[in-house]
Amino acid sequence: MTAITVRAPAKVNVRLSVGPPREDGYHDLVNVFHAVSLFDEVTAEPADRLRIEVRAAPGSPVPVEGVPVDDGNLAARAARLVAGRLGVEPRVALRIRKAIPVAGGMAGGSADAAAALLACARLWDDVGRLDLMALAADLGSDVPFALLGGTAVGLGRGERLTPLPTGGTFHWVFATAHGGLSTPAVYAECDRLREDRHVPPPEASDALAAALASGDAKELGAALHNDLQPAALSLKPELRRTLDAGLELGALGALVSGSGPTCAFLAESGGHAADLAAALAEKGVAAFLLCADGPVPGATVV
Numbered sequence: 467m468t469a470i471t472v473r474a475p476a477k478v479n480v481r482l483s484v485g486p487p488r489e490d491g492y493h494d495l496v497n498v499f500h501a502v503s504l505f506d507e508v509t510a511e512p513a514d515r516l517r518i519e520v521r522a523a524p525g526s527p528v529p530v531e532g533v534p535v536d537d538g539n540l541a542a543r544a545a546r547l548v549a550g551r552l553g554v555e556p557r558v559a560l561r562i563r564k565a566i567p568v569a570g571g572m573a574g575g576s577a578d579a580a581a582a583l584l585a586c587a588r589l590w591d592d593v594g595r596l597d598l599m600a601l602a603a604d605l606g607s608d609v610p611f612a613l614l615g616g617t618a619v620g621l622g623r624g625e626r627l628t629p630l631p632t633g634g635t636f637h638w639v640f641a642t643a644h645g646g647l648s649t650p651a652v653y654a655e656c657d658r659l660r661e662d663r664h665v666p667p668p669e670a671s672d673a674l675a676a677a678l679a680s681g682d683a684k685e686l687g688a689a690l691h692n693d694l695q696p697a698a699l700s701l702k703p704e705l706r707r708t709l710d711a712g713l714e715l716g717a718l719g720a721l722v723s724g725s726g727p728t729c730a731f732l733a734e735s736g737g738h739a740a741d742l743a744a745a746l747a748e749k750g751v752a753a754f755l756l757c758a759d760g761p762v763p764g765a766t767v768v
């Protein structure tokens with residue numbers, strides 16, 4: 467019996483520029499995704515019916531209580547989508563091992579969906595008929611990037627991707643919060659905070675592109691930007707303390723990752739990241755701390 471394991475990375479958005487709400491409820495974005503070395507693993511194995519099992523990855527502090535083990539799980543939806551396109555029954559057991567914080571703004575569910583797409587395609591599609599990128603975009607705006615990885619700019623909902631050159635490895639610390647934030651609620655709060663203002667179309671940043679291309683962490687730290695940050699702070703004001711603590715402790719830059727509430731801090735080196743994580747842990751401003759590097763590849767069979 468074949469079992470296929472795929473791992474897929476978390477993301478941090480090094481720039482998230484959000485336009486006004488569209489007719490369909492989404493927002494046009496300039497979304498600069500950066501894949502970092504926290505990986506969820508999904509193992510797909512033939513079974514009598516679709517089954518989902520979710521656990522923390524060995525050694526990972528990520529709590530997984532409340533992650534759906536039915537069709538509410540994005541990996542289950544991915545398996546059904548692949549089966550439907552190929553005209554087969556989704557008879558597969560998906561074992562999910564999570565190292566990406568849940569509902570943290572790091573696209574853990576999207577990583578699992580991307581991993582399940584690739585694993586199920588390998589199980590059932592021996593001739594490679596599927597356009598996995600198109601299926602990924604149907605599942606969620608962040609899913610195509612979890613397949614692609616690296617650093618990339620996403621336009622439209624974030625699903626129209628173009629890879630961006632990066633000149634080196636960046637070292638990150640991630641501070642998770644107690645409790646998550648709902649992505650639609652954060653976008654709605656962003657609209658509410660800006661309702662009296664003219665909201666321009668989303669914008670790219672030349673300074674950010676230059677910092678990524680040169681690999682200069684100081685420049686990247688200064689260019690980090692997230693239009694959803696004020697909304698995440700409005701819904702979880704305690705995040706301000708976390709961001710300020712990281713900056714006071716010497717982070718090169720700090721921002722809320724995507725829709726939050728995880729806060730991301732850029733460090734000078736792997737050693738600096740470890741020291742920063744230890745100092746933040748001592749301050750008690752996070753549920754737990756994770757260190758990771760980027761960019762890393764997208765969903766990969768292991």
Ligand SMILES: C[C@](O)(CO)[C@H](O)COP(=O)(O)OP(=O)(O)OC[C@H]1O[C@@H](n2ccc(N)nc2=O)[C@H](O)[C@@H]1O
Binds near residue numbers: 494497573649650724
């Ligand atoms: C915040 C980010 O994580 C940044 O990468 C993404 O924009 C969210 O991506 P995601 O979780 O894959 O989101 P989806 O599952 O596609 O959409 C969930 C909800 O988020 C909001 N949403 C999402 C993407 C987008 N460009 N505009 C939006 O307004 C919508 O309310 C939508 O109903």
Ligand SMILES: Nc1ncnc2c1ncn2[C@@H]1O[C@H](COP(=O)(O)OP(=O)(O)OP(=O)(O)O)[C@@H](O)[C@H]1O
Binds near residue numbers: 570574
């Ligand atoms: N495989 C999965 N892993 C985690 N959560 C999942 C999964 N499938 C569905 N969910 C549901 O989706 C919600 C959001 O989970 P996820 O961890 O993807 O959030 P996120 O990282 O904030 O997403 P994003 O950054 O893409 O907006 C969870 O609260 C959970 O109920």
